[in-house]
Amino acid sequence: MVWAGLDQRAFPRISARCDILIHDHIGGTIRAKTQNLGGGGVCVILNRELEKLSRVRLRLILEETTYPIECEGRIVWMVRSRELPSGKVHFDTGIEFLGLRPLDRERISAFIENRRPS
Numbered sequence: 001m002v003w004a005g006l007d008q009r010a011f012p013r014i015s016a017r018c019d020i021l022i023h024d025h026i027g028g029t030i031r032a033k034t035q036n037l038g039g040g041g042v043c044v045i046l047n048r049e050l051e052k053l054s055r056v057r058l059r060l061i062l063e064e065t066t067y068p069i070e071c072e073g074r075i076v077w078m079v080r081s082r083e084l085p086s087g088k089v090h091f092d093t094g095i096e097f098l099g100l101r102p103l104d105r106e107r108i109s110a111f112i113e114n115r116r117p118s
Helices: 102-113
Strands: 013-015 019-023 029-038 041-046 055-061 069-082 089-098
Touching: 019 041, 029 102, 041 069, 055 089, 069 102
Parallel strands: none
Antiparallel strands: 013 029, 019 029, 019 055, 029 041, 041 089, 055 069, 069 089
16 A cells, blocks of 8 residues: 555654564564654554554664664554565554654654655
């Protein structure tokens, strides 16, 4: 699923490809790229399903030159999709930030503001 643009949410989102590590409750680690990002959460496309409403630990790298943002997250939605023609299954996954430090929320907001279309 391709998402293009800014949303009308409490925390607007932009399309952004940032590195993210997701540590799930069973001890697994998933490396992914964000699809879109906002002050309230992210969307990522994963190669495996995570349980809805489960908690995860996140490590988000906005830019290589800055320290990562680390916080808890909650899986709030997931949509199964199939890649054509390979038939490979992906899971578009929405993750809400939990316990995000105010400074980190400000960093995300500044990152978004600097990339918004004029």
